[in-house]
Amino acid sequence: MTELITAVETVDVRFPTSADLDGSDAMNPEPDYSGAYVTIRTNRGAAGHGLAFTVGRGNDVQVAAVHALAELVVGQPVEEILSDLGGFSRRLTGDSQLRWLGPEKGVIHMAAAAIVNAMWDLYGRREGKPVWRLLSEMTPEQLVDLVDFRYLEDALTRQEALDILRRSEPGRAERTSRLLREGFPAYTTTPGWLGYSDEKLVRLSRQAVADGFPQIKLKVGASIEDDVRRMRLAREAVGPDIRIAVDANQAWGVPQAIAWMKRLASYDPYWIEEPTSPDDILGHALIREMVAPIKVATGEHTHNQVMFKQLLQAGSLDILQMDASRTAGVTENVAILLLAAKFGIPVCPHAGGLGLCEMVQHLAMFDYVAVAGTHEDRVIEYVDHLHEHFTDPVRLRGGRYLAPTAAGLSAELRPESLAAHTFPTGAVWDRKVPA
């Protein structure tokens, strides 16, 4: 009996995080961390889990987009998909009618991410390996076959991608051992949410240093006077040697971003994240030129590999922040890691939200072992929200992510969490009205 995909189930899950202003920033004052949670099932009882992250209202639209793509997947043979995951991704993003909804952007692309990630989870479970390790043991040829080069060849050819992967091939085994022993560096955004009091900011900043994090991040962009005060308090709390990144979450226009960062410069911010519209490639390039040596970081809302290609070509960023479910999942992120390696730009994945830490750790660790071959200048974002709802939550020690050892992509929700947070029928929402 051929193994076939029998179901692509999708659940609207939402967590009422707005109640505590966890996750509050200049553009997202009251997020309810949510996801279109996907489970792919086969007729042999196998399953894989993925999700597309959203911040509350509209998660039902995200679920509708998954349903639309699911029709392309149900009934397909599993072996055929796993032997050509690049082709699978191209079928999802290239459907001649559905691509009109993007193309390759917005909810339809995030829906592709949830499905692609669920297939990688299924693949990892089948092979008994965490996805970072599964990727790290693929040959350069297999990895390059995942990439859709149609729109990339003016920046990265198949041959160049192969060369990058072959260069780092000899050290894979050694870096794998080291990763398992020492973990991967992290930074924490926990102290810096915009809705937190000064007292909470200072307390959590000190805690972050005590926990061993080399870097914290503050949200900025609502009020310059507040930002100057909060930056000063944070700098006093952590001392001169801990990096402080700041994140404007797209609040500014280009001239305003430059002016604002001049005001904050005396407190030595390490990077400014999302200073303006995520679509503004040329704007980021100008900001980067004007605020140097402060670095520019962006990527969590960069919607596909064509946009990342241009951010790199235009010299718009110092730090590339890939996201687990904004672009089309693990497969497209392999292409983005290769682009970043070609241009010599470090990848520090965006995380937090719901399950993003769990998923992106696999990408950063694969990058370390088999693509960039280093974690110098690389840190994975860490936020201590909602991990308890996952069956394989991230583990941190001394400010570092420990490498996951369980099979899959670590994106499976615990059944009781899934039931309680299903919107609007779960127990948590039964008692609340959403913000």
Add this chain to the structure above:
Amino acid sequence: MTELITAVETVDVRFPTSADLDGSDAMNPEPDYSGAYVTIRTNRGAAGHGLAFTVGRGNDVQVAAVHALAELVVGQPVEEILSDLGGFSRRLTGDSQLRWLGPEKGVIHMAAAAIVNAMWDLYGRREGKPVWRLLSEMTPEQLVDLVDFRYLEDALTRQEALDILRRSEPGRAERTSRLLREGFPAYTTTPGWLGYSDEKLVRLSRQAVADGFPQIKLKVGASIEDDVRRMRLAREAVGPDIRIAVDANQAWGVPQAIAWMKRLASYDPYWIEEPTSPDDILGHALIREMVAPIKVATGEHTHNQVMFKQLLQAGSLDILQMDASRTAGVTENVAILLLAAKFGIPVCPHAGGLGLCEMVQHLAMFDYVAVAGTHEDRVIEYVDHLHEHFTDPVRLRGGRYLAPTAAGLSAELRPESLAAHTFPTGAVWDRKVPA
């Protein structure tokens, strides 16, 4: 009694156009022209109509996105919205949770377009004017108040926008009379669909010349040998003086676009449209440099004003093809017309599909009367599909659009067409399985 919005109704309408390969191109082999059709109603019995165009599957996702935004609109006072349509648009595109689904791209942005356009339709009906005329009679200050300058100021300031509008103010009355008398130049895509036979291509090309069109357009990009043959046949059919534009609908990478156009160059193509990914600003700039004097045209998939700003800043296009429902409707299109005027680039709107000709004629005519002040180098796309389903269909004479005189935005579907094409319950779909 204050006039309030009491309903934002949305219907999934689909037309089985794939049956005849009308609308077939390199990336859309079998489109079923569709729309999330929106009707806004008030407690005084007023109504306005708009739609977001899609090509079939996934139109339900588009409908779900309209539902999500509708919650922000129902119950709002009409007068307040009409006195600040710029603010209305910013509330739709800036909702702190829903913007995560974009931001300002994909189905959530197209949903904003459908609602914003329906409000403009309602406004026009209330004032007893077609929207092109309503816009053309607004003061420069009122028009500039529509624009969200947050991400534009490095390319266009409020003052510069005012200056552009004031410069063309003196000639408004004269151009309005002339427009009513002579109409606005058009070109036709009717002959060139990829699924048509050579015989049909030649026959329809000759017909286009006989009908008075100064320009036709051919779809290309599936097979270079076919394209060379079709281009030769079309050139023979229309003679040397009729412009032939070609449209690749994103089929190529950057090097491939350049190579392909070198092959077609001897037949004197006027512009190459969508040579590559619509997101590839830098790619378009390189293609433009390499294929000159053939012009580069793009914009129907350009998802917002920040992308148009960069296409203009980077010198990526010769022709800007705005769309009625890809960006957030009339309001954002006013900003895009001002950007184009600032950079001296002519706007030739994308049309065809479902109701796009009906809507974009208002934008091009407003541009002529009150922004650019000329229709030199400007043509509106024309495709002769589905007009019979609208209550105020476009009227063409001698290859020119006649200015609409009925109040509103011309996007209202006839009730019997709406009923018959409602998916999947309407009479047309009752008999068919969608492609």
